[in-house]
Amino acid sequence: MTPATERQRSARFDGSNRQLWLTTVARVALGLVMVYAGVSKISDPDQAVRAVQAYELLPRGLDQFVGYGLPLLEVALGVLLILGLGTRIVAILAGLFMLVFIAGVGSAWARGLSIDCGCFGGGGAVGSAGKTWRYLSEILRDLLFLGLASWTAVWPASRLALDRRGIAGADDYGLLDELLEDEAAEDENRIEESQA
Amino acid sequence: MTQSGKSRETKQSARDRIAEERRAEAAAQARRDKLFRGGLIALVLLVVVGIGLAVILTRKTDLVATGARPAGVQADGGIPTGTASKPVVDLYEDFQCPVCKEYETAFGADVQAAATNGKAKVVYHVLQFLDGNLNNDSSARAANASGCAQDQGMFQAYHSEAFKNQPATEGQGYTDDQLVTFGKTIGIPDQAKFATCVKNQTFKGWATSVQAEGNSRPVTGTPTFFVDGTKIDFSAAKTLADLKGIFLKAIGQG
Numbered sequence: 186m187t188p189a190t191e192r193q194r195s196a197r198f199d200g201s202n203r204q205l206w207l208t209t210v211a212r213v214a215l216g217l218v219m220v221y222a223g224v225s226k227i228s229d230p231d232q233a234v235r236a237v238q239a240y241e242l243l244p245r246g247l248d249q250f251v252g253y254g255l256p257l258l259e260v261a262l263g264v265l266l267i268l269g270l271g272t273r274i275v276a277i278l279a280g281l282f283m284l285v286f287i288a289g290v291g292s293a294w295a296r297g298l299s300i301d302c303g304c305f306g307g308g309g310a311v312g313s314a315g316k317t318w319r320y321l322s323e324i325l326r327d328l329l330f331l332g333l334a335s336w337t338a339v340w341p342a343s344r345l346a347l348d349r350r351g352i353a354g355a356d357d358y359g360l361l362d363e364l365l366e367d368e369a370a371e372d373e374n375r376i377e378e379s380q381a
Numbered sequence: 382m383t384q385s386g387k388s389r390e391t392k393q394s395a396r397d398r399i400a401e402e403r404r405a406e407a408a409a410q411a412r413r414d415k416l417f418r419g420g421l422i423a424l425v426l427l428v429v430v431g432i433g434l435a436v437i438l439t440r441k442t443d444l445v446a447t448g449a450r451p452a453g454v455q456a457d458g459g460i461p462t463g464t465a466s467k468p469v470v471d472l473y474e475d476f477q478c479p480v481c482k483e484y485e486t487a488f489g490a491d492v493q494a495a496a497t498n499g500k501a502k503v504v505y506h507v508l509q510f511l512d513g514n515l516n517n518d519s520s521a522r523a524a525n526a527s528g529c530a531q532d533q534g535m536f537q538a539y540h541s542e543a544f545k546n547q548p549a550t551e552g553q554g555y556t557d558d559q560l561v562t563f564g565k566t567i568g569i570p571d572q573a574k575f576a577t578c579v580k581n582q583t584f585k586g587w588a589t590s591v592q593a594e595g596n597s598r599p600v601t602g603t604p605t606f607f608v609d610g611t612k613i614d615f616s617a618a619k620t621l622a623d624l625k626g627i628f629l630k631a632i633g634q635g
Contacts, residue, residue: 205612227433229513230441232598239601248599261429271422287496299616307514310602311480347421350571 192355208336208343209269215333223259225306226252236308237241239300240293260284266337269346273338280334287327294320442513443496448586451532458591459504460527460536463496468632470495470503471607473600476523476543477511479551485544488625493537501608503633505540508595508603509588519554519590526560528584529575532569538567609631 226233234252237243243251259282264276290302294316301311302323341348384486405532454460461470472492474481496503507527509520523543530539542563548554557580564575606613606628618624629635 223433227436228440230437231510232513235510235596240600245599253434255442257430257433257437260433261426264425264429265422268421268425270418270425297614297616310605348418366594376390 195243204340205342205344208272209345211251211333212266212269212276212337212343212346214256215276215330215337216241218330219259219266219282220261220280221263222305223263228262229306232306232308233303236301236303239298239303239309240289241296241298242289242292266339269343269348270342272343272346273341275339276334276341280331280338281326282329283334287324287331290320290323290327331381416533449583450587451528451529451584453534454528454587455504457594458505460531460534461593462493462503462505463499463501463538465496465502467498468491468501468609470501470632471610472503472508472607473506473508473595473598473603475508475511475520475603476527476547477515477520477551477554478603479547482544482547484604484624485541487611488628489541489544489613491625491628493541495629495632495634496537500634505536506591506595506597506600507588509592510599510603511593513553515552517554519548521585522557522579522582523555523560523580524588524591525584526555526563526579528587529578530564532584533569533571533575535564535567535569539563539569542567570589606631 226236232254233256234249237248237252237255262275262279265271266279277352286302286304293300293302299311299316301308301319303309304323304326337343395506400570429490447627450458470492474485474492491505495501505527507524509518509524512518512520527536527539527543543555543560546559546563561576564579565572569575606615608631613628615624615627618627
């Protein structure tokens with residue numbers, strides 16, 4: 186029998202309680218941010234479309250599609266992160282969102298536009314005062330969120346998640362083998378006892 | 382404790398059998414879990430998209446232009462001023478927009494002068510998109526009121542007066558009484574007609590059509606100036622005092 190400390194660890198679970206709680210904090214924080222960001226856009230859809238137009242990246246017609254659709258996706262991903270459902274794939278998608286946002290803000294900056302990112306509602310053209318700091322802080326903030334998403338994608342196993350055993354998919358975390366081993370050890374004991 | 386070879390063999394096969402059963406049961410459970418989790422994810426997506434779409438559809442504004450239009454407005458709803466025919470300056474503003482007030486204070490008089498002196502045709506487009514941000518209807522009411530002033534030939538004076546008295550706190554909004562008082566201050570000829578026009582929002586449909594035209598351009602913020610269709614880039618301005626020079630240069634008077 187292999188001692189617990191020598192069991193092969195799954196790539197999704199570094200085996201420490203600390204990692205489980207850190208991922209829990211990371212995914213819930215990121216989820217709350219995404220829900221908040223999405224809801225503030227949904228509550229003013231016309232403004233959301235204007236915010237998209239202000240980037241001057243999308244052709245007419247698509248801007249409305251993105252202005253309405255993007256916040257819906259944000260809220261959906263956020264809710265899934267908070268519930269801890271499909272954690273890894275959702276975290277990867279959330280990370281891709283952040284990359285797109287960073288690219289969008291960066292391109293607006295590079296083209297000399299003076300806009301508000303519209304990240305949490307609002308958006309559109311604004312005065313150019315404090316432009317550098319505004320763009321920089323928006324990108325830094327998105328990088329922080331990208332960090333949370335990356336952490337969660339690398340170590341998706343966490344506490345208080347619907348993904349966990351009991352409701353669903355312990356095998357996804359490689360926890361299943363450990364559970365099987367624990368149960369095999371119990372069987373061993375029982376067989377020993379019955380034959381003693 | 383000694384054990385016979387036979388008993389060891391039985392023990393080993395029992396162990397294997399139980400382990401095999403457990404593995405099969407665990408695999409079946411994993412499949413059920415996966416299905417259940419997929420169902421839950423689909424449910425969350427459906428609920429979020431359903432509720433979100435319902436909110437979006439109820440909150441988005443359908444801009445339908447109906448009803449009366451102030452005298453002398455263009456087909457696109459813009460208010461033309463001045464005697465010149467070119468260059469055409471299209472100016473998009475929202476009466477609740479603080480930056481518009483800054484621009485108006487910095488060189489609004491020069492814009493009006495350019496129209497009055499025949500140096501440019503200045504067309505004002507009074508938008509109302511800030512109502513959505515600020516959760517009031519003050520921009521729409523102010524836009525309507527400026528239409529009421531235009532109807533009696535006094536748009537420019539009304540425009541200046543309204544910006545001069547813009548509520549100090551963004552979101553506070555103009556009251557109807559204030560909007561009527563501005564008309565008195567600038568001396569609109571038919572006060573009673575003006576007050577009724579403001580309170581009944583006679584030109585509400587026209588004001589809506591102005592916003593719709595702005596959206597379709599698209600104008601994404603205010604103030605926005607176009608000279609013969611080209612947006613003026615004010616980003617080089619270091620101070621408010623620089624704005625006037627950029628504007629005059631853009632209309633060929635710099």
